[in-house]
Amino acid sequence: MTQLALVIDLNVCVGCSACVTSCKEWNTSGSAGPLVDERPYGENPTGTFFNRVQTYEMGTFPNSETMHFPKSCLHCEDPPCVPVCPTGASYKRKEDGIVLVDYDKCIGCKYCSWACPYGAREIDEKQKVMKKCTLCVDRIYDMTMPEADRKPSCVKACPTSARLFGDIHDPESEVSVAIREDGGYALMPEWGTHPSNHYLPRRKTKMKIHADELERADNPLKLDQQLPKPDKDQSTMDDVSAW
Amino acid sequence: MKPAFSVIFLTTLIGAAQGLFLALFTHQSYALFGLLPMQSDDFYGYGTLIVLVLLAAGLVASFFHLGRPERAWRAATQWRTSWLSREVIVLPAFMGVAFLFGVSHLFGIRPEIVTLPGGHVVDLSLLLGVVGTLLAFALFVCTAMIYACLRFLKEWNSPLTVINYILMGGSSGFILAAFYAVSAAPDQADFFAGWAIIITVLALIGRVASLIRNARLKPTSTMQTAIGVKHPKITQRSMGAMGGSFNTREFFHGKSEGFLRAIKPTFLLLAFVVPLVLLAFSLSTPALLGLAFILQYVGLLAERWFFFAQANHPQNLYYQTVG
Numbered sequence: 001m002t003q004l005a006l007v008i009d010l011n012v013c014v015g016c017s018a019c020v021t022s023c024k025e026w027n028t029s030g031s032a033g034p035l036v037d038e039r040p041y042g043e044n045p046t047g048t049f050f051n052r053v054q055t056y057e058m059g060t061f062p063n064s065e066t067m068h069f070p071k072s073c074l075h076c077e078d079p080p081c082v083p084v085c086p087t088g089a090s091y092k093r094k095e096d097g098i099v100l101v102d103y104d105k106c107i108g109c110k111y112c113s114w115a116c117p118y119g120a121r122e123i124d125e126k127q128k129v130m131k132k133c134t135l136c137v138d139r140i141y142d143m144t145m146p147e148a149d150r151k152p153s154c155v156k157a158c159p160t161s162a163r164l165f166g167d168i169h170d171p172e173s174e175v176s177v178a179i180r181e182d183g184g185y186a187l188m189p190e191w192g193t194h195p196s197n198h199y200l201p202r203r204k205t206k207m208k209i210h211a212d213e214l215e216r217a218d219n220p221l222k223l224d225q226q227l228p229k230p231d232k233d234q235s236t237m238d239d240v241s242a243w
Numbered sequence: 244m245k246p247a248f249s250v251i252f253l254t255t256l257i258g259a260a261q262g263l264f265l266a267l268f269t270h271q272s273y274a275l276f277g278l279l280p281m282q283s284d285d286f287y288g289y290g291t292l293i294v295l296v297l298l299a300a301g302l303v304a305s306f307f308h309l310g311r312p313e314r315a316w317r318a319a320t321q322w323r324t325s326w327l328s329r330e331v332i333v334l335p336a337f338m339g340v341a342f343l344f345g346v347s348h349l350f351g352i353r354p355e356i357v358t359l360p361g362g363h364v365v366d367l368s369l370l371l372g373v374v375g376t377l378l379a380f381a382l383f384v385c386t387a388m389i390y391a392c393l394r395f396l397k398e399w400n401s402p403l404t405v406i407n408y409i410l411m412g413g414s415s416g417f418i419l420a421a422f423y424a425v426s427a428a429p430d431q432a433d434f435f436a437g438w439a440i441i442i443t444v445l446a447l448i449g450r451v452a453s454l455i456r457n458a459r460l461k462p463t464s465t466m467q468t469a470i471g472v473k474h475p476k477i478t479q480r481s482m483g484a485m486g487g488s489f490n491t492r493e494f495f496h497g498k499s500e501g502f503l504r505a506i507k508p509t510f511l512l513l514a515f516v517v518p519l520v521l522l523a524f525s526l527s528t529p530a531l532l533g534l535a536f537i538l539q540y541v542g543l544l545a546e547r548w549f550f551f552a553q554a555n556h557p558q559n560l561y562y563q564t565v566g
Contacts (some may be wrong), residue, residue, distance in 0.1 A: 017483075046487055052482070053481075053483050054482050055480040056470055056480060057480050058472060058476065058477050059474060059476055067470070071483070071561060083325060084324070084326070084327065084393075085321060086317075086318035086320070087320060088317070088321050106314075107309050107314045107315055107317060109308060109309055109318070110308075110493060111325075116558065117556075118557075119558030119562065122489040129310060186471075187468070187471060188469060191395060191463070199471055
């Protein structure tokens with residue numbers, strides 16, 4: 001079994017939104033038709049996006065930290081949005097685990113969006129069908145592209161390589177190793193949806209230095225000597241040498 | 244959640260229709276065993292016509308909820324997993340059986356099927372009535388389970404949702420039956436009004452129970468589990484959209500907290516208390532039953548609005564600050 005997914009490294013994401021624009025550019029140009037944009041240059045621009053970068057702040061200034069948080073469909077292993085669909089337009093592909101919407105079958109009842117705790121689905125107000133991230137299914141299998149380009153548009157666009165793409169069921173894949181070794185976690189695990197997309201936490205690189213490591217333990221030439229010599233009346237370890 | 248008027252009208256109209264059908268058939272069943280005087284076929288037939296009009300109106304309202312109504316037939320395909328799909332099947336089935344039940348009464352097509360030991364004759368209309376009753380209850384369950392099965396929406400995810408849909412639809416239908424009987428069979432109005440009082444009291448108990456339950460709910464998802472950061476103070480600075488999105492429109496009721504607080508006593512009064520008072524007085528002044536039905540219907544619209552507005556979707560955690 002294959003389960004394609006994204007792993008997003010929040011330690012690396014700088015919140016530039018290149019993944020958002022790249023996603024929109026690719027997916028609005030595909031054969032499924034454009035992703036709606038209403039009043040794009042007006043006062044209240046709105047439209048359908050598969051991917052958005054949100055920003056959160058932890059703590060209170062000055063002890064605060066900012067985290068940029070890209071959010072798209074998580075392609076759950078047990079997607080709650082699929083069984084509720086009355087038409088079968090929402091489905092999870094057996095071969096690679098991608099959750100897709102058949103735009104020709106969707107009746108736009110929005111029930112699937114109610115059943116998704118992550119708010120990953122957005123209706124296209126023009127086409128009146130539900131849309132969501134496809135993991136660029138029309139790109140990753142396109143044999144006319146060089147192999148290096150057969151990745152989701154957002155992954156290709158990320159300037160900091162914060163987005164990894166691969167099969168999380170293959171234990172040796174880049175994404176599985178990243179999840180396993182860098183503390184990958186899933187969003188809202190309490191609902192048992194088993195999201196395939198994982199996030200790598202923000203982490204700080206720290207080095208622990210113990211006090212004794214600041215002195216040379218082996219110092220025969222008495223160079224960079226740190227410790228004070230004992231006084232004459234104090235005992236020494238061997239009665240001959242000072243330390 | 245954002246209350247959609249198409250769904251509010253659908254659920255209240257078909258609720259009243261199912262209740263009215265159950266009331267009519269309850270009367271016919273009583274009459275079969277001689278507990279009540281059997282009424283003319285016209286009484287049951289024209290009553291069923293009202294059932295069909297209400298069901299059709301609800302069906303029309305439901306189409307306004309769809310982005311692509313021309314594909315609505317596809318919604319009958321996933322009955323194995325989707326309660327919405329099951330409702331799409333059961334609603335027309337119930338309409339069909341109610342139609343046949345009406346036809347069998349209005350045109351007197353009532354061939355005898357079996358005679359019970361006591362000499363009670365079971366004819367076609369009775370058989371259709373039993374099937375229609377089962378379908379009416381199945382439709383209540385399907386409609387309510389559409390909401391009750393969504394485990395993320397804790398306000399809905401309870402057996403009380405199903406119980407209340409049945410009781411409120413029943414209350415509405417029995418009051419309508421009593422009002423209908425005032426002109427069609429005046430001496431039977433008290434029978435329907437009596438049952439209406441019992442069902443309305445039960446509905447009030449059920450709805451208050453769910454209000455109490457919902458007031459004590461604690462959200463399962465928090466900001467911490469939503470983004471996976473262990474910190475007591477997390478503030479959203481940007482939701483990734485400047486002018487709102489589907490996520491900000493579909494999952495918020497768009498009214499003030501004060502409005503929400505005002506709706507609750509309004510619907511409790513209009514949908515339950517006022518009809519009960521009018522039902523009590525209707526025993527002497529039957530004309531009050533029409534007023535009771537209309538006021539209760541307005542109350543049920545408010546109740547359904549509140550039902551949707553009160554449900555807090557966990558996705559709202561991700562959409563708190565425009566920026």
